[in-house]
Amino acid sequence: MIVDYHMHLRDRHGDEAGGRYLVDRLELHVDQARRAGIDEIGISDHAYHFRQGEAAFDHPWMQQRCGDDLDEYVATIEEGKRRGLPVKLALEVDFLPGREEQVAALLEPYSWDYVLGSVHFVDGKSVDMDPSFGDAEGWRGYFDALEAAAASGLFDVLSHPDLVKFFGRRPDPALADALHGSAATAIARADVCVEVSAAGLHKPVGELYPDSPFLRRCRDLDVPITLASDAHEPEHVGRDVDRAAAHARAAGYERVTVFERRRRRQEPLG
Numbered sequence: 001m002i003v004d005y006h007m008h009l010r011d012r013h014g015d016e017a018g019g020r021y022l023v024d025r026l027e028l029h030v031d032q033a034r035r036a037g038i039d040e041i042g043i044s045d046h047a048y049h050f051r052q053g054e055a056a057f058d059h060p061w062m063q064q065r066c067g068d069d070l071d072e073y074v075a076t077i078e079e080g081k082r083r084g085l086p087v088k089l090a091l092e093v094d095f096l097p098g099r100e101e102q103v104a105a106l107l108e109p110y111s112w113d114y115v116l117g118s119v120h121f122v123d124g125k126s127v128d129m130d131p132s133f134g135d136a137e138g139w140r141g142y143f144d145a146l147e148a149a150a151a152s153g154l155f156d157v158l159s160h161p162d163l164v165k166f167f168g169r170r171p172d173p174a175l176a177d178a179l180h181g182s183a184a185t186a187i188a189r190a191d192v193c194v195e196v197s198a199a200g201l202h203k204p205v206g207e208l209y210p211d212s213p214f215l216r217r218c219r220d221l222d223v224p225i226t227l228a229s230d231a232h233e234p235e236h237v238g239r240d241v242d243r244a245a246a247h248a249r250a251a252g253y254e255r256v257t258v259f260e261r262r263r264r265r266q267e268p269l270g
Ligand SMILES: [Zn+2]
Pocket: 092, 118, 120, 159, 160
C-alpha cells in the first residue's frame, strides 16, 4: 500500500475559475495519483483558509487568508467519495499554543478521516518563510511546539516533522540529537503518527522530512508513519512519494498507516 496523505486541493486561481474546491479538480488529483502508483490520497487543505477557523488562528498572516467556506470544502471531498474516488477527508491544522479549544471546536462538526498537525509558526515567526529562522533557539522553540502539538490530542499525524530545517540551517549535532530524541519520546507517548514527506526535496534544504536519525528514533518507539507529497498542484500529487517510502524502509519501517474516520490501521508498505 502506498498512500499520499498530504495535499492541497485549493485552487489558488479559483476565483477566476469559478470555485476553489471542485470535484473536477479532485479527479485531476486522483488521476495523477494513479499515474504515480498511489493507492489512496488524502486531501488536507490549510484550516486557516476557512472563515470557520477565524477564532482558532489568530496570527495576522492567517487572519488575512480566512475567506473560504469549510462546509464547501468538506462537501467536495464527500462528493468525491460518493463517486467512488479513493480519497480521504483531512485538514492541515496549525498548532498555535493557547488556541486548542478553538481548534477542537473547528474540527468537531465534521467527519475527518484524519487531522494533520503542523508547526509553521513559532512565537509568531514563520518557520518556512523567514530565512533568519532556524538557529539553535529556533530549533528549541520548534521542537517544543512539536511536542506540545503531539500532546494536545488534536492531531492524528504530525506533518513534515522537522520543517525547522527548511532553509538548511542546523544547530550543533548534539542539540539536534537531543531534540530528536525528546520529540520522538513525546510523539510515542501521545500515540500519534509522523509523516514522511517528500516536500523538502523541493525546498531550500533539498531533503526529505524527517532526518533519518529522527525517523529511526520514531521507529524504535513504534511510532506509525504516513507518506506525503504535500502537493499544491494536481501535477505534483505523488511526487517523490516512492523516495519517501524508501526513506521509511531504510529507517526500518515495513508498514504504513491508513485512516478511516480517525481510526487507523497498518498496511504493508509498498
Ligand atoms: Zn505544512
